[in-house]
Amino acid sequence: MKRQVLLFVSFLSLGPVFGQVSYSIPEEMTRGSLVGNIAQDLGLQIKRLISGKARIYTRDSDQYVELNRERGVLLVKERIDREALCRRTTPCALHFQIILENPMEFYTVTVQITDINDNAPTFEEADIEFKISESAVIGAKFVLERAVDLDVGTNDLQRYEIKPTDNFVLKMHNNADGNKNVEMVLQKPLDREKQEQISLVLTAIDGGEPQMSGTMQILITVLDANDNAPVFTQQTYKATVTENSPKGTVVATVTASDADQGSNSKITYSITNKVDDVRKVFNINKENGEVTLIGNTDFEDSRGFQLNLRASDVGGLTDSCKLIVDVLDLNDNKPEINIMSKSTVISEDAKLNTVVTMINVEDRDTGERGNVQCSVSDSVPFILKSSTNHFYTLVTDSDLDRERASEYNITVTCSDEGVPSLSTSVTLTLQISDVNDNAPVFERSSYEAYIVENNTPGLSIFTVKASDADWNQNARVSYILEYSSVNGVPVSSYVSVSADSGVIHAVRSFDYEQIKDFHFRVKAQDGGSPPLSSNVTVKIMIQDQNDNPPQVLYPVQTGGSLVAEMVPRSADVGYLVTKVVAVDVDSGQNAWLSYKLQKATDRALFEVGLQNGEIRTIRQVTDKDAVKQRLTVIVEDNGQPSRSATVVVNVAVADSFPEVLSEFTDLTHDKEYNDNLTFYLVLALAVVSFLFITCLVVIISVKIYRWRQSRILYHSNLPVIPYYPPRYSDTLGTGTLPHVYNYEVCRTTDSRKSDCKFGRAGSQNVLIMDPSSTGTMQRIQSEKSILDEPDSPLEVRLPLNVFYIIIQISDCLQAL
Numbered sequence: 001m002k003r004q005v006l007l008f009v010s011f012l013s014l015g016p017v018f019g020q021v022s023y024s025i026p027e028e029m030t031r032g033s034l035v036g037n038i039a040q041d042l043g044l045q046i047k048r049l050i051s052g053k054a055r056i057y058t059r060d061s062d063q064y065v066e067l068n069r070e071r072g073v074l075l076v077k078e079r080i081d082r083e084a085l086c087r088r089t090t091p092c093a094l095h096f097q098i099i100l101e102n103p104m105e106f107y108t109v110t111v112q113i114t115d116i117n118d119n120a121p122t123f124e125e126a127d128i129e130f131k132i133s134e135s136a137v138i139g140a141k142f143v144l145e146r147a148v149d150l151d152v153g154t155n156d157l158q159r160y161e162i163k164p165t166d167n168f169v170l171k172m173h174n175n176a177d178g179n180k181n182v183e184m185v186l187q188k189p190l191d192r193e194k195q196e197q198i199s200l201v202l203t204a205i206d207g208g209e210p211q212m213s214g215t216m217q218i219l220i221t222v223l224d225a226n227d228n229a230p231v232f233t234q235q236t237y238k239a240t241v242t243e244n245s246p247k248g249t250v251v252a253t254v255t256a257s258d259a260d261q262g263s264n265s266k267i268t269y270s271i272t273n274k275v276d277d278v279r280k281v282f283n284i285n286k287e288n289g290e291v292t293l294i295g296n297t298d299f300e301d302s303r304g305f306q307l308n309l310r311a312s313d314v315g316g317l318t319d320s321c322k323l324i325v326d327v328l329d330l331n332d333n334k335p336e337i338n339i340m341s342k343s344t345v346i347s348e349d350a351k352l353n354t355v356v357t358m359i360n361v362e363d364r365d366t367g368e369r370g371n372v373q374c375s376v377s378d379s380v381p382f383i384l385k386s387s388t389n390h391f392y393t394l395v396t397d398s399d400l401d402r403e404r405a406s407e408y409n410i411t412v413t414c415s416d417e418g419v420p421s422l423s424t425s426v427t428l429t430l431q432i433s434d435v436n437d438n439a440p441v442f443e444r445s446s447y448e449a450y451i452v453e454n455n456t457p458g459l460s461i462f463t464v465k466a467s468d469a470d471w472n473q474n475a476r477v478s479y480i481l482e483y484s485s486v487n488g489v490p491v492s493s494y495v496s497v498s499a500d501s502g503v504i505h506a507v508r509s510f511d512y513e514q515i516k517d518f519h520f521r522v523k524a525q526d527g528g529s530p531p532l533s534s535n536v537t538v539k540i541m542i543q544d545q546n547d548n549p550p551q552v553l554y555p556v557q558t559g560g561s562l563v564a565e566m567v568p569r570s571a572d573v574g575y576l577v578t579k580v581v582a583v584d585v586d587s588g589q590n591a592w593l594s595y596k597l598q599k600a601t602d603r604a605l606f607e608v609g610l611q612n613g614e615i616r617t618i619r620q621v622t623d624k625d626a627v628k629q630r631l632t633v634i635v636e637d638n639g640q641p642s643r644s645a646t647v648v649v650n651v652a653v654a655d656s657f658p659e660v661l662s663e664f665t666d667l668t669h670d671k672e673y674n675d676n677l678t679f680y681l682v683l684a685l686a687v688v689s690f691l692f693i694t695c696l697v698v699i700i701s702v703k704i705y706r707w708r709q710s711r712i713l714y715h716s717n718l719p720v721i722p723y724y725p726p727r728y729s730d731t732l733g734t735g736t737l738p739h740v741y742n743y744e745v746c747r748t749t750d751s752r753k754s755d756c757k758f759g760r761a762g763s764q765n766v767l768i769m770d771p772s773s774t775g776t777m778q779r780i781q782s783e784k785s786i787l788d789e790p791d792s793p794l795e796v797r798l799p800l801n802v803f804y805i806i807i808q809i810s811d812c813l814q815a816l
Contacts, residue, residue, distance in 0.1 A: 020107065021038065023111045026113070027081060029076050031078065033076040035075060036074050037073050042098075054100050057098075063077055064111075092112065106358055119149060120212035121204035121205065122149075122214045124145060127218070128144070132186075132190060132317070134191060137186070141186075141229075143184075143320040144218070146179065154208065158205060161205065162202050166188060167186060167188045170183070171184075171185045181308075200218040223315055230257065230311035230312065230319045232309075233257070235322070240326045247294055251292060252325070265313065269286050271308065281293065281295035289309075289311075298327075299328070306325075340357075340360050343357065344431060347432075348434065349400075351396070355395050361374060365418060374415075375413055376410055376411065381397050381400060383395060394428070434471040438469040441467060443466070446538070448539045448541065452545050453510045460504070461504045461540065463502050464504065466534070470528065479498065481495070481497040482522065484520050486518040491518070494508060495540065511542075515542060516541070518539075519538060521535045546642070550584045551582060551583055552647045564650035564651065565615075566657075567621060569621045569623065572617070572620065573618065577649075578614075578649060580608070582635040591637060593635055598646060605619060606631055629651035630651075631650075
């Protein structure tokens, strides 16, 4: 297979890449045949074809070529018949575009279809009849039907042959359009008496390899004499008709004449076109040669027609001519807008001149009527750029902002330059995808909230709210409590923030008297990547609650001493006795105090100032007034509900201190003192009793323990085995027993008795009991000669049980 490739690529600095590549293939290739390696020819990589979703765009609905992205090649998709595709148009080519996305690119591909000799010449009719007068002169011409070969070039019809050639020969005329008119010329006179019927075979032969041919049979009937053939006044007629002219429009009138007389001069007109659609568009009046329209004429389908006309007389003589009809173009076609590739979504951060859509515009009219200008609607950030002939790209012209406009309806209008101008519009809907370019914004620049003290932990204080102009995940706001401290304590131990709703909760119960207000910062963060955030300052103010009663500072209330205010009997009305001083740690009206006299020995003698707590006399003091006056003053705050405190004020109405002392000696504080003393005495007695009983129990327990140990030693009989360890002596004499003898006590499992033997050391250590002593033992180390002295103490050999008891008693005494 011969395949030719022509490659042309042009690159632009902005917008898509444009390129053009051409291939040439023969028709009738089998499905799946290789057209060309488009990736290699365009310099594209296979992964680019795949990632760019490369595809073929064609205006026609039929696609004869397909793109294999994985291999980067063009393949034959459907059987290509050049004759059905292009008829006799040469060259015959397929035009389509290859579109790529991200970024958007397109390339123009032309595949030229070459002809093969797959069609034999054919005649429309298998036979044709002629009636020729026997008087026809030599050289008379008879127009024959042309054969049709759908192939072109050398594969087209090349020559005709006629057999037998006794009476007729063929003569061909080449037309300007390349077609051949064939005529049958009489070369030998006819004689009806000799041969009334003549049968000939006309063969049409093409120039293909191998050659192909078609035949038609010619039947000739020889008539009596008809001397003259019809003759057209012109060999070529020309006429014009405007496209879309109504049916019945007279296009032209042809005229032929015949020199014969009578019936032999009657001429009949006919159209001899067989292959094309001429006879569907035009009709000729057989009598007068008037050519009229019977079909539609469309300049875009056919710009002109050639009518092959024939004039025949009754005797069978004919003449032929051509009528060339040119179709005049009108502006009857609107521009056609074809969307080659478009994006329905574009990111709002797209750069300038980003390609959104590629458009192909065609106007089938010609000249100025086919010149098209396109534009887009105003007030959109897009412009239309002309890329190449009939191709436009819609690109961004300014920055996009989804928050300002999330969708654009872009109207593209294309108008031609005809009169009147025709236009076509198409509306493109483009969605703007969101980019996280907006940080959350709080509704306020700062927040203040109030909460009453003694609140319940977990109480909702208030809500901070932030909004994000972005969309979807980029607009999802989370709230975060920023780290800070309040009086050295993390703010998270005071409040918490709900991440989803922004609700601020109290973590602890607040006390106005400890903290009156504090502030912190809350951060609002969106869900974009990377996330954006903003923060706001929140101030929490604790509101006071009447949770503290008034505290009396003066007079001081003590349990063990007496404080009394003295009022001389000469005091006048309004005499200031004393002033009750109280405070309330609450604030506001909760700390406004009022003083009232609750109880008094003589209410008619004293009064208390409501606001200042001053105790004054309200009348003159007399001798009848008691010396001891007891006033109970209640101090109330102004809270709701109110809290109060009472204070007792002792007042002595006397002129001298001895008089006062004698009256106040029997006050109740002596009784209180005695009550306290009794309590301490009872407590001391209980402690002493507990210690006594404890000591008694301990002593009894020790006695019982010693008795049990002595019983065990008394009933045992341990054998004593002599043992001589290294010499040991306690030279300081601090031990309980003197180490005179070294010994070893051995017990057996089945013996109830044991023995104890003493070994004498080299220094003659002995155990001595001094009768004159008071029960203590001494350790004496003496020389051997001391045993011989008559006045020395006696050596005593003690039983084992007595010795062991002595050891135990000695150890217990030492421990105590």
